[in-house]
Amino acid sequence: MNLNIEQIRADFPILQQQIYKRPLIYFDNAASTQKPRQVIDAIRHYYEHDNCNIHRGVHYLSVKATEAYEEARKEIRQFINAKSTHEIIFTKGATESLNLVASTFGKRYIQPGDEVITTIMEHHSNFVPWQQMCLERRALLRVAGINAKGELDMDELKGLISKKTKLIALTHVSNVLGTVNPVREIIALAHQHDIPVLLDGAQGVSHLSVDVQELDCDFYCFSGHKLYAPMGTGVLYGKEKYLEELPPYQLGGEMIKDVYLDHTTFNELPFKFEAGTPNVEGVAGLRAAVAYLQDLGMENIAAYEDHLLRYATEKLSAIEGVRFYGTARHKASLISFLIGDIHSYDAGMIIDKMGIAVRTGHHCAMPLIDFLKIPGTVRASFAFYNTTEEIDQLVSAILKAREMLT
Numbered sequence: 108m109n110l111n112i113e114q115i116r117a118d119f120p121i122l123q124q125q126i127y128k129r130p131l132i133y134f135d136n137a138a139s140t141q142k143p144r145q146v147i148d149a150i151r152h153y154y155e156h157d158n159c160n161i162h163r164g165v166h167y168l169s170v171k172a173t174e175a176y177e178e179a180r181k182e183i184r185q186f187i188n189a190k191s192t193h194e195i196i197f198t199k200g201a202t203e204s205l206n207l208v209a210s211t212f213g214k215r216y217i218q219p220g221d222e223v224i225t226t227i228m229e230h231h232s233n234f235v236p237w238q239q240m241c242l243e244r245r246a247l248l249r250v251a252g253i254n255a256k257g258e259l260d261m262d263e264l265k266g267l268i269s270k271k272t273k274l275i276a277l278t279h280v281s282n283v284l285g286t287v288n289p290v291r292e293i294i295a296l297a298h299q300h301d302i303p304v305l306l307d308g309a310q311g312v313s314h315l316s317v318d319v320q321e322l323d324c325d326f327y328c329f330s331g332h333k334l335y336a337p338m339g340t341g342v343l344y345g346k347e348k349y350l351e352e353l354p355p356y357q358l359g360g361e362m363i364k365d366v367y368l369d370h371t372t373f374n375e376l377p378f379k380f381e382a383g384t385p386n387v388e389g390v391a392g393l394r395a396a397v398a399y400l401q402d403l404g405m406e407n408i409a410a411y412e413d414h415l416l417r418y419a420t421e422k423l424s425a426i427e428g429v430r431f432y433g434t435a436r437h438k439a440s441l442i443s444f445l446i447g448d449i450h451s452y453d454a455g456m457i458i459d460k461m462g463i464a465v466r467t468g469h470h471c472a473m474p475l476i477d478f479l480k481i482p483g484t485v486r487a488s489f490a491f492y493n494t495t496e497e498i499d500q501l502v503s504a505i506l507k508a509r510e511m512l513t
């Protein structure tokens with residue numbers, strides 16, 4: 108193992124605390140990750156040394172803050188290997204990135220009768236924007252299903268592709284099932300039909316090494332706060348040819364070039380999509396988070412998290428009454444489960460009292476939860492600062508919940 112977990116844990120102040128007189132065990136990383144001291148320090152440094160509104164300022168601080176912001180863009184470009192910094196748009200999160208594309212793509216390319224394909228395993232943030240855009244433009248949203256393991260039904264997806272298909276929008280990794288979708292295969296197939304593909308990378312980018320040029324995806328969206336960076340930060344990657352053609356999303360601020368009484372011209376990429384004062388301190392934190400991850404190495408992170416996932420799967424499988432939701436061959440670092448007929452909230456409350464944070468409920472994926480015909484799941488999602496000893500504690504907490512609730 109190439110990661111020094113003890114040393115890594117020392118970087119995360121929040122993990123040092125006790126709750127209910129027990130050491131905090133944080134298994135809600137798919138909802139949001141904790142922040143290393145390096146990220147917290149970057150935000151502090153920004154406010155103590157650089158704080159100012161960016162772009163168009165001639166004075167010292169404004170130039171410094173602008174440089175830091177644009178340096179961050181270069182580093183994010185490199186992190187996901189985009190071709191150009193023009194293709195990196197800063198947003199406030201995956202949800203905003205996805206809404207941006209759904210709204211502008213709809214206006215530019217979608218006509219009545221056209222179709223968009225998505226999947227049953229999407230988070231609401233990559234489902235509702237497409238659903239609403241299709242309703243507004245009298246287009247049809249087609250939804251590919253899954254098999255019993257929670258893997259995408261590729262035959263069904265292939266069968267949905269037609270001359271009417273204008274876009275395929277799907278998640279890289281499911282936030283409920285943990286399934287890693289065969290996105291390379293889907294992108295290659297879509298491109299044979301000249302159909303662009305958007306990937307919701309909210310759960311992908313923190314666990315897998317992402318190279319957007321190698322994937323050849325047309326759009327890739329993610330949130331900073333699931334990537335050890337501050338809340339209110341996010342990224343939209345889009346191929347330049349699409350970003351050039353799409354209309355602006357919001358109006359005002361740096362996205363403006365010239366304003367006349369009767370019309371306005373818009374700035375070039377990437378500023379065309381960055382209206383208003385951005386989250387500059389958040390982006391400083393995002394830059395520090397990416398540097399931290401690159402220091403650890405995404406391959407090392409993926410290997411260690413895979414070890415945690417296998418360990419947890421084996422240990423929880425041995426508990427009588429535990430049922431998994433999502434047993435795909437390719438999974439990222441989370442497990443969704445139920446214990447007998449115990450409601451996920453009840454189980455979650457007892458597990459919490461043992462000092463362990465897990466998430467319960469529908470995980471913002473109601474179409475999937477309805478499809479599974481369950482009220483929700485308990486979800487334990489792992490990060491590189493978690494340990495097998497913590498998973499042993501989760502096993503004890505599950506046994507306790509089962510004992511108390513049955």
Ligand code: PLP
Pocket residue numbers: 137138199200201202203230232233278280281282307309310330332471
């Ligand atoms: N997509 C997926 C797969 C997610 O898991 C989430 C959050 O849980 C989102 C999108 C939305 O992310 P955010 O709330 O950070 O915009």
